[in-house]
Amino acid sequence: MAFFQAQDISISFGGVQALNRVNFTVNQGEIFSIIGPNGAGKTTIFNCINRFYDLTGGVFLLEGKSISHAKPHDIADLGIARTFQNIELFKNMTVLDNLILGRHRKRRSNIFTEMLFIKPVRLQEIRSREKAEEIIDFLDLEAHRDQLVVNLPYGVQKTVELGRALAMEPTLLLLDEPTSGLNMEESEDLAFWLSDMKEELGITVIMVEHNMRFVKQTTDRVLAIDFGQAIVEGETNEVLTNPDVMRAYLGEENVCNA
Ligand SMILES: Nc1ncnc2c1ncn2[C@@H]1O[C@H](COP(=O)(O)OP(=O)(O)OP(=O)(O)O)[C@@H](O)[C@H]1O
Ligand SMILES: [Mg+2]
The missing domain is CATH 3.40.50.300 (P-loop containing nucleotide triphosphate hydrolases)
Known part of the structure:
Protein backbone atom coordinates (compact mmCIF):
# COMPACT_ATOMS: atom_id res chain seq x y z
CA MET A 1 0.00 0.00 0.00
CA ILE A 80 2.07 15.27 9.48
CA ALA A 81 4.25 18.33 10.17
CA ARG A 82 5.10 21.26 7.95
CA THR A 83 7.36 24.23 7.32
CA PHE A 84 6.13 27.33 5.49
CA GLN A 85 7.25 29.30 2.44
CA ASN A 86 7.48 32.31 4.79
CA ILE A 87 8.98 31.25 8.10
CA GLU A 88 6.35 30.91 10.84
CA LEU A 89 7.94 31.00 14.28
CA PHE A 90 7.45 32.82 17.57
CA LYS A 91 10.10 35.42 16.77
CA ASN A 92 10.35 36.92 20.25
CA MET A 93 10.99 33.59 21.90
CA THR A 94 14.22 31.62 22.09
CA VAL A 95 15.18 28.76 19.79
CA LEU A 96 14.72 26.28 22.65
CA ASP A 97 11.25 27.59 23.52
CA ASN A 98 10.15 27.44 19.88
CA LEU A 99 11.23 23.80 19.72
CA ILE A 100 9.44 22.97 22.98
CA LEU A 101 6.30 24.73 21.75
CA GLY A 102 6.55 22.73 18.53
CA ARG A 103 5.62 19.70 20.61
CA HIS A 104 2.43 21.12 22.06
CA ARG A 105 0.25 18.89 19.87
CA LYS A 106 1.93 15.85 21.34
CA ARG A 107 1.06 16.82 24.89
CA ARG A 108 -1.89 15.11 26.51
CA SER A 109 -3.01 17.47 29.25
CA ASN A 110 -5.65 20.00 30.12
CA ILE A 111 -5.78 23.13 32.22
CA PHE A 112 -6.41 21.17 35.46
CA THR A 113 -3.62 18.64 35.02
CA GLU A 114 -1.29 21.49 33.98
CA MET A 115 -2.23 23.49 37.09
CA LEU A 116 -1.64 20.51 39.36
CA PHE A 117 1.52 19.64 37.40
CA ILE A 118 0.80 15.98 38.06
CA LYS A 119 3.23 13.24 37.16
CA PRO A 120 2.21 12.57 33.53
CA VAL A 121 2.40 16.30 32.82
CA ARG A 122 5.85 16.47 34.45
CA LEU A 123 7.00 13.51 32.35
CA GLN A 124 5.68 15.15 29.16
CA GLU A 125 7.54 18.34 30.07
CA ILE A 126 10.75 16.40 30.58
CA ARG A 127 10.26 14.52 27.28
CA SER A 128 9.61 17.81 25.42
CA ARG A 129 12.84 19.28 26.75
CA GLU A 130 14.81 16.13 25.92
CA LYS A 131 13.40 16.09 22.39
CA ALA A 132 14.20 19.80 21.92
CA GLU A 133 17.80 19.15 23.04
CA GLU A 134 18.08 16.19 20.63
CA ILE A 135 16.96 18.46 17.78
CA ILE A 136 19.39 21.20 18.79
CA ASP A 137 22.11 18.58 18.59
CA PHE A 138 20.86 17.09 15.30
CA LEU A 139 20.59 20.48 13.54
CA ASP A 140 23.71 21.97 15.07
CA LEU A 141 21.79 24.78 16.82
CA GLU A 142 23.72 24.72 20.12
CA ALA A 143 25.30 28.15 19.55
CA HIS A 144 21.82 29.67 19.13
CA ARG A 145 19.75 27.69 21.65
CA ASP A 146 19.06 30.62 24.04
CA GLN A 147 18.90 33.39 21.44
CA LEU A 148 15.69 35.08 20.38
CA VAL A 149 14.66 33.93 16.91
CA VAL A 150 14.19 37.55 15.76
CA ASN A 151 17.94 38.17 16.18
CA LEU A 152 19.07 35.19 14.10
CA PRO A 153 20.18 35.24 10.45
CA TYR A 154 17.53 34.05 7.98
CA GLY A 155 19.22 30.71 7.28
CA VAL A 156 19.33 29.85 10.98
CA GLN A 157 15.67 30.82 11.37
CA LYS A 158 14.84 28.36 8.59
CA THR A 159 16.75 25.66 10.44
CA VAL A 160 14.80 26.44 13.61
CA GLU A 161 11.57 26.11 11.65
CA LEU A 162 12.69 22.70 10.42
CA GLY A 163 13.49 21.84 14.05
CA ARG A 164 10.04 22.94 15.17
CA ALA A 165 8.48 20.58 12.64
CA LEU A 166 10.81 17.73 13.72
CA ALA A 167 9.82 18.31 17.35
CA MET A 168 6.44 16.83 16.44
CA GLU A 169 8.22 13.55 15.64
N1 LIG B 1 -6.35 31.72 -0.78
C1 LIG B 1 -6.32 31.92 -2.10
N2 LIG B 1 -7.25 32.70 -2.70
C2 LIG B 1 -7.23 32.91 -4.03
N3 LIG B 1 -6.33 32.37 -4.87
C3 LIG B 1 -5.37 31.59 -4.33
C4 LIG B 1 -5.31 31.32 -2.93
N4 LIG B 1 -4.26 30.49 -2.69
C5 LIG B 1 -3.70 30.28 -3.89
N5 LIG B 1 -4.35 30.93 -4.86
C6 LIG B 1 -4.03 30.90 -6.31
O1 LIG B 1 -3.80 29.57 -6.67
C7 LIG B 1 -2.72 29.48 -7.60
C8 LIG B 1 -1.65 28.57 -7.04
O2 LIG B 1 -1.00 29.23 -5.94
P1 LIG B 1 0.15 28.53 -5.08
O3 LIG B 1 0.47 29.45 -3.96
O4 LIG B 1 -0.23 27.15 -4.75
O5 LIG B 1 1.35 28.49 -6.13
P2 LIG B 1 2.84 27.94 -5.94
O6 LIG B 1 3.02 26.87 -6.98
O7 LIG B 1 3.10 27.60 -4.54
O8 LIG B 1 3.70 29.20 -6.42
P3 LIG B 1 5.11 29.78 -5.85
O9 LIG B 1 6.18 28.96 -6.51
O10 LIG B 1 5.12 31.20 -6.36
O11 LIG B 1 5.09 29.68 -4.37
C9 LIG B 1 -2.27 30.90 -7.85
O12 LIG B 1 -2.92 31.37 -9.01
C10 LIG B 1 -2.73 31.64 -6.62
O13 LIG B 1 -2.94 32.99 -6.89
MG1 LIG C 1 4.31 28.36 -3.09
Whole structure:
Protein backbone atom coordinates (compact mmCIF):
# COMPACT_ATOMS: atom_id res chain seq x y z
CA MET A 1 0.00 0.00 0.00
CA ALA A 2 1.25 3.50 -0.82
CA PHE A 3 2.23 5.58 2.20
CA PHE A 4 0.62 8.77 0.94
CA GLN A 5 -1.55 9.37 -2.09
CA ALA A 6 -3.34 12.26 -3.75
CA GLN A 7 -6.21 11.01 -5.86
CA ASP A 8 -7.77 13.40 -8.37
CA ILE A 9 -7.39 16.40 -6.06
CA SER A 10 -9.02 19.64 -7.20
CA ILE A 11 -9.67 23.08 -5.75
CA SER A 12 -10.65 26.41 -7.21
CA PHE A 13 -10.58 29.92 -5.80
CA GLY A 14 -13.29 31.94 -7.48
CA GLY A 15 -12.47 31.62 -11.16
CA VAL A 16 -8.97 30.19 -10.62
CA GLN A 17 -8.71 26.40 -10.85
CA ALA A 18 -5.63 26.11 -8.62
CA LEU A 19 -5.55 22.28 -8.76
CA ASN A 20 -7.25 20.20 -11.42
CA ARG A 21 -7.47 16.43 -10.82
CA VAL A 22 -3.88 15.99 -9.65
CA ASN A 23 -2.64 12.50 -8.71
CA PHE A 24 0.60 11.45 -7.05
CA THR A 25 1.93 8.67 -4.85
CA VAL A 26 4.62 8.93 -2.18
CA ASN A 27 6.31 5.78 -0.90
CA GLN A 28 7.26 5.31 2.73
CA GLY A 29 10.71 6.69 3.56
CA GLU A 30 11.27 8.51 0.29
CA ILE A 31 12.04 12.15 -0.40
CA PHE A 32 9.49 13.32 -2.93
CA SER A 33 9.64 16.74 -4.59
CA ILE A 34 6.88 18.79 -6.16
CA ILE A 35 8.21 21.24 -8.74
CA GLY A 36 6.58 23.76 -11.06
CA PRO A 37 6.66 27.43 -12.02
CA ASN A 38 5.35 30.22 -9.75
CA GLY A 39 1.61 29.94 -9.21
CA ALA A 40 1.51 26.29 -10.37
CA GLY A 41 -0.37 25.18 -7.25
CA LYS A 42 2.44 23.65 -5.15
CA THR A 43 1.75 25.45 -1.85
CA THR A 44 -1.96 24.92 -2.40
CA ILE A 45 -1.34 21.16 -2.27
CA PHE A 46 0.23 21.58 1.18
CA ASN A 47 -2.58 23.89 2.31
CA CYS A 48 -5.10 21.23 1.30
CA ILE A 49 -3.18 18.41 3.05
CA ASN A 50 -3.07 20.62 6.16
CA ARG A 51 -6.80 21.25 5.84
CA PHE A 52 -6.33 25.02 5.66
CA TYR A 53 -8.45 24.66 2.52
CA ASP A 54 -11.10 22.10 1.61
CA LEU A 55 -10.63 20.17 -1.61
CA THR A 56 -13.50 20.58 -4.02
CA GLY A 57 -12.76 17.14 -5.44
CA GLY A 58 -10.57 14.12 -4.79
CA VAL A 59 -8.98 12.78 -1.65
CA PHE A 60 -5.67 12.40 0.21
CA LEU A 61 -4.94 8.95 1.60
CA LEU A 62 -2.46 8.35 4.41
CA GLU A 63 -1.67 4.64 4.62
CA GLY A 64 -4.84 3.98 2.68
CA LYS A 65 -7.14 6.07 4.90
CA SER A 66 -8.72 9.34 3.84
CA ILE A 67 -7.52 12.38 5.78
CA SER A 68 -9.80 14.78 3.92
CA HIS A 69 -12.29 14.95 6.78
CA ALA A 70 -9.73 15.30 9.57
CA LYS A 71 -9.93 18.58 11.47
CA PRO A 72 -6.96 20.92 10.81
CA HIS A 73 -5.66 20.33 14.36
CA ASP A 74 -5.88 16.55 13.91
CA ILE A 75 -3.43 16.59 11.01
CA ALA A 76 -0.48 16.96 13.39
CA ASP A 77 -1.79 14.04 15.46
CA LEU A 78 -1.71 11.93 12.31
CA GLY A 79 2.05 12.56 12.16
CA ILE A 80 2.07 15.27 9.48
CA ALA A 81 4.25 18.33 10.17
CA ARG A 82 5.10 21.26 7.95
CA THR A 83 7.36 24.23 7.32
CA PHE A 84 6.13 27.33 5.49
CA GLN A 85 7.25 29.30 2.44
CA ASN A 86 7.48 32.31 4.79
CA ILE A 87 8.98 31.25 8.10
CA GLU A 88 6.35 30.91 10.84
CA LEU A 89 7.94 31.00 14.28
CA PHE A 90 7.45 32.82 17.57
CA LYS A 91 10.10 35.42 16.77
CA ASN A 92 10.35 36.92 20.25
CA MET A 93 10.99 33.59 21.90
CA THR A 94 14.22 31.62 22.09
CA VAL A 95 15.18 28.76 19.79
CA LEU A 96 14.72 26.28 22.65
CA ASP A 97 11.25 27.59 23.52
CA ASN A 98 10.15 27.44 19.88
CA LEU A 99 11.23 23.80 19.72
CA ILE A 100 9.44 22.97 22.98
CA LEU A 101 6.30 24.73 21.75
CA GLY A 102 6.55 22.73 18.53
CA ARG A 103 5.62 19.70 20.61
CA HIS A 104 2.43 21.12 22.06
CA ARG A 105 0.25 18.89 19.87
CA LYS A 106 1.93 15.85 21.34
CA ARG A 107 1.06 16.82 24.89
CA ARG A 108 -1.89 15.11 26.51
CA SER A 109 -3.01 17.47 29.25
CA ASN A 110 -5.65 20.00 30.12
CA ILE A 111 -5.78 23.13 32.22
CA PHE A 112 -6.41 21.17 35.46
CA THR A 113 -3.62 18.64 35.02
CA GLU A 114 -1.29 21.49 33.98
CA MET A 115 -2.23 23.49 37.09
CA LEU A 116 -1.64 20.51 39.36
CA PHE A 117 1.52 19.64 37.40
CA ILE A 118 0.80 15.98 38.06
CA LYS A 119 3.23 13.24 37.16
CA PRO A 120 2.21 12.57 33.53
CA VAL A 121 2.40 16.30 32.82
CA ARG A 122 5.85 16.47 34.45
CA LEU A 123 7.00 13.51 32.35
CA GLN A 124 5.68 15.15 29.16
CA GLU A 125 7.54 18.34 30.07
CA ILE A 126 10.75 16.40 30.58
CA ARG A 127 10.26 14.52 27.28
CA SER A 128 9.61 17.81 25.42
CA ARG A 129 12.84 19.28 26.75
CA GLU A 130 14.81 16.13 25.92
CA LYS A 131 13.40 16.09 22.39
CA ALA A 132 14.20 19.80 21.92
CA GLU A 133 17.80 19.15 23.04
CA GLU A 134 18.08 16.19 20.63
CA ILE A 135 16.96 18.46 17.78
CA ILE A 136 19.39 21.20 18.79
CA ASP A 137 22.11 18.58 18.59
CA PHE A 138 20.86 17.09 15.30
CA LEU A 139 20.59 20.48 13.54
CA ASP A 140 23.71 21.97 15.07
CA LEU A 141 21.79 24.78 16.82
CA GLU A 142 23.72 24.72 20.12
CA ALA A 143 25.30 28.15 19.55
CA HIS A 144 21.82 29.67 19.13
CA ARG A 145 19.75 27.69 21.65
CA ASP A 146 19.06 30.62 24.04
CA GLN A 147 18.90 33.39 21.44
CA LEU A 148 15.69 35.08 20.38
CA VAL A 149 14.66 33.93 16.91
CA VAL A 150 14.19 37.55 15.76
CA ASN A 151 17.94 38.17 16.18
CA LEU A 152 19.07 35.19 14.10
CA PRO A 153 20.18 35.24 10.45
CA TYR A 154 17.53 34.05 7.98
CA GLY A 155 19.22 30.71 7.28
CA VAL A 156 19.33 29.85 10.98
CA GLN A 157 15.67 30.82 11.37
CA LYS A 158 14.84 28.36 8.59
CA THR A 159 16.75 25.66 10.44
CA VAL A 160 14.80 26.44 13.61
CA GLU A 161 11.57 26.11 11.65
CA LEU A 162 12.69 22.70 10.42
CA GLY A 163 13.49 21.84 14.05
CA ARG A 164 10.04 22.94 15.17
CA ALA A 165 8.48 20.58 12.64
CA LEU A 166 10.81 17.73 13.72
CA ALA A 167 9.82 18.31 17.35
CA MET A 168 6.44 16.83 16.44
CA GLU A 169 8.22 13.55 15.64
CA PRO A 170 6.41 13.44 12.29
CA THR A 171 6.16 10.44 10.01
CA LEU A 172 5.42 12.76 7.06
CA LEU A 173 7.16 16.11 6.76
CA LEU A 174 6.05 18.80 4.27
CA LEU A 175 8.76 21.35 3.40
CA ASP A 176 7.75 24.40 1.34
CA GLU A 177 10.82 25.79 -0.44
CA PRO A 178 13.34 24.74 2.21
CA THR A 179 16.37 26.21 0.37
CA SER A 180 14.91 29.60 -0.51
CA GLY A 181 17.10 32.31 1.00
CA LEU A 182 19.83 29.82 2.00
CA ASN A 183 23.43 30.20 0.87
CA MET A 184 25.37 27.28 -0.68
CA GLU A 185 26.80 26.09 2.61
CA GLU A 186 23.39 26.17 4.33
CA SER A 187 21.85 24.24 1.42
CA GLU A 188 24.60 21.63 1.74
CA ASP A 189 23.84 21.28 5.46
CA LEU A 190 20.16 20.87 4.68
CA ALA A 191 20.88 18.14 2.11
CA PHE A 192 22.89 16.33 4.75
CA TRP A 193 20.12 16.61 7.37
CA LEU A 194 17.50 15.46 4.88
CA SER A 195 19.51 12.36 4.17
CA ASP A 196 19.87 11.68 7.93
CA MET A 197 16.14 12.28 8.47
CA LYS A 198 15.42 9.70 5.82
CA GLU A 199 18.06 7.12 6.77
CA GLU A 200 18.11 7.46 10.57
CA LEU A 201 14.66 8.78 11.49
CA GLY A 202 12.72 7.07 8.67
CA ILE A 203 10.75 10.25 7.94
CA THR A 204 8.97 10.53 4.60
CA VAL A 205 9.39 13.99 3.07
CA ILE A 206 7.34 15.88 0.50
CA MET A 207 9.22 19.00 -0.55
CA VAL A 208 8.25 21.92 -2.78
CA GLU A 209 11.45 23.25 -4.28
CA HIS A 210 12.66 25.58 -7.03
CA ASN A 211 16.37 24.77 -6.73
CA MET A 212 16.79 21.98 -9.29
CA ARG A 213 20.37 21.24 -8.26
CA PHE A 214 19.11 20.57 -4.73
CA VAL A 215 16.20 18.47 -6.05
CA LYS A 216 18.62 16.39 -8.09
CA GLN A 217 20.92 15.93 -5.12
CA THR A 218 18.30 14.95 -2.53
CA THR A 219 15.17 13.61 -4.15
CA ASP A 220 14.03 10.08 -5.00
CA ARG A 221 11.00 10.94 -7.14
CA VAL A 222 9.39 14.10 -8.47
CA LEU A 223 5.97 15.41 -9.48
CA ALA A 224 5.99 18.34 -11.92
CA ILE A 225 2.88 20.51 -12.13
CA ASP A 226 1.87 23.58 -14.10
CA PHE A 227 -1.34 25.60 -14.00
CA GLY A 228 -2.75 23.22 -11.38
CA GLN A 229 -2.26 20.14 -13.53
CA ALA A 230 0.24 17.31 -13.30
CA ILE A 231 2.78 17.25 -16.14
CA VAL A 232 4.65 14.11 -15.13
CA GLU A 233 5.57 12.04 -12.05
CA GLY A 234 8.60 9.75 -11.93
CA GLU A 235 12.27 9.24 -11.10
CA THR A 236 14.09 12.54 -10.51
CA ASN A 237 16.30 12.55 -13.62
CA GLU A 238 13.50 11.42 -15.86
CA VAL A 239 11.25 14.29 -14.69
CA LEU A 240 13.95 16.99 -14.73
CA THR A 241 14.87 16.19 -18.32
CA ASN A 242 11.28 15.83 -19.53
CA PRO A 243 10.70 18.27 -22.45
CA ASP A 244 7.25 19.27 -21.15
CA VAL A 245 8.75 20.15 -17.76
CA MET A 246 11.53 22.19 -19.39
CA ARG A 247 8.93 23.94 -21.50
CA ALA A 248 6.85 24.82 -18.40
CA TYR A 249 9.90 26.36 -16.75
CA LEU A 250 11.68 27.97 -19.67
CA GLY A 251 8.93 28.62 -22.21
CA GLU A 252 8.65 27.05 -25.66
CA GLU A 253 11.14 29.42 -27.31
CA ASN A 254 13.96 28.77 -24.85
CA VAL A 255 13.56 24.98 -25.03
CA CYS A 256 13.86 25.14 -28.83
CA ASN A 257 17.02 27.25 -28.49
CA ALA A 258 18.51 25.20 -25.61
N1 LIG B 1 -6.35 31.72 -0.78
C1 LIG B 1 -6.32 31.92 -2.10
N2 LIG B 1 -7.25 32.70 -2.70
C2 LIG B 1 -7.23 32.91 -4.03
N3 LIG B 1 -6.33 32.37 -4.87
C3 LIG B 1 -5.37 31.59 -4.33
C4 LIG B 1 -5.31 31.32 -2.93
N4 LIG B 1 -4.26 30.49 -2.69
C5 LIG B 1 -3.70 30.28 -3.89
N5 LIG B 1 -4.35 30.93 -4.86
C6 LIG B 1 -4.03 30.90 -6.31
O1 LIG B 1 -3.80 29.57 -6.67
C7 LIG B 1 -2.72 29.48 -7.60
C8 LIG B 1 -1.65 28.57 -7.04
O2 LIG B 1 -1.00 29.23 -5.94
P1 LIG B 1 0.15 28.53 -5.08
O3 LIG B 1 0.47 29.45 -3.96
O4 LIG B 1 -0.23 27.15 -4.75
O5 LIG B 1 1.35 28.49 -6.13
P2 LIG B 1 2.84 27.94 -5.94
O6 LIG B 1 3.02 26.87 -6.98
O7 LIG B 1 3.10 27.60 -4.54
O8 LIG B 1 3.70 29.20 -6.42
P3 LIG B 1 5.11 29.78 -5.85
O9 LIG B 1 6.18 28.96 -6.51
O10 LIG B 1 5.12 31.20 -6.36
O11 LIG B 1 5.09 29.68 -4.37
C9 LIG B 1 -2.27 30.90 -7.85
O12 LIG B 1 -2.92 31.37 -9.01
C10 LIG B 1 -2.73 31.64 -6.62
O13 LIG B 1 -2.94 32.99 -6.89
MG1 LIG C 1 4.31 28.36 -3.09
